[in-house]
Amino acid sequence: MARVLVGVKRVIDYAVKIRVKPDKSGVVTDGVKHSMNPFDEIAVEEAVRLKEQKIANEIIAVSCGPQQSQDVLRTALAMGADKAIHVEVAGAEYETLQPIHVSKILAKIAQNEKVDLVIVGKQAIDDDCNQTAQMTAGFLDWPQATYASKIEKKDDHIVVKREIDGGLETIKCKIPAVISADLRLNEPRYATLPNIMKAKKKPLTKITPKDLGVDVSPRIQIVKVEEPPVRQAGSIIPDVDTLVTKLKEKGHA
Template identity: 70%
Template sequence: MSLRVLVGCKRVIDYAVKIRVRPDKMGVVTDGVKHSMNPFDEIAIEEAVRLKEKKIAKEVIAVSCGPTQAQETIRTALAMGADRGIHVEIPAKEMEKLEPLHVSKILAKLAEKEGAELLIVGKQAIDDDSNATAQMTAALLEWPQATFASKIEKTDGTLLVVREVDGGLETIKVKLPAVVSADLRLNEPRYATLPNIMKAKKKKIVKMKPADLGVDTTAHFEVVEVCDPPSREAGIKVEDVDALVSKLKEAGRI
């Protein structure tokens, strides 16, 4: 059975950019700041393309939610080898209030609409670090989930997934259809070649809005303030172990 694979790819501030809090403390500065595909989503796209190259997948569909610029992220996915894209249009101002639950509902609806048998996303986005979309999408679809995947193998109607957990590695078997979230060591994403970048310009991107999928993106919470983390205080030197223990006791650490 060849799979139709849906892959989520989020447009985020580039990992190398120093984040600055806006003067109104209601978010971070995004205007004029370099954006790129979320690194974990790059890994998800790479894995889907590799599945296609192995004839395990028959089609790879890249999905991104966001303003017009999100199409650049989709084009990157297409240049890496995805077959077509879906752009769920959400204005930049509304993106600030878009929650993992909203994205999960969108992905679940698209998975049903497109007849996908496998959904792959990055384990988390580097902007909000929520690590929740894959889990909630699996719950909405009532599909099994394999999160933090560092290796994926397909057997008859199932996936054998090696997961990265706190205690080491865990190997599980999940029935298809399923949701997988990609961890850092799953693969090394390829660079898009110039010929593939040119080919990607001709590949189809369908535009739609959350309402077209019956998804309400009304925020469930309100941002009160965004601020920089406190500066780390300078440490002190102690003469011996007894002095160290005494200082730890004074600080209430032991």
């Protein structure tokens, strides 16, 4: 029976239109709807399914961020996680928190909690970094199975079908291992009202990176955040000759 650590991130909801702050220092987050990163929902769902199959016996959800990150941890608990750890990082420190910091935090907690599997979403929809799983595996010196679209447990290892550019690749991984969840791994369940109520009674521990001995000093400086340029409206071309002429003109412009 395995212990599973799942990383969950609080991000601006996927349905919200992102707005840049007037001073171009970042994006507007105040008063904006946030939710759990969709790929992390898939990671939680997979951990819960492993528990339902009696492969896992405990699920620990972890989130790094401000006080509001506890919202996504409660969602993970309502979905089926057993306990949660909130690593509080707020203010300017959170603005410059990078995957390398989060990976060190997850690796440290994985060691402290003696887990067998770390499952995270393949990437967060706000920064699209797609680095946390890989670096966590590096810090732990564990095998990694990224972009997982199917996971099966066999004896002392797991078999993971992963999505790559050329199609599907099947790999065998020794346990302990780090997995990142792809879109087609599963369909996350909705948290039911009774489970949301039960989640309030499940343990949620609050710690800091300092408690884990992790330095979250900024490695980057945000110089400027800008919206992408507005696309110019298209035009209807009457025939191929006009199209060729316009392409030539554009090429010399």
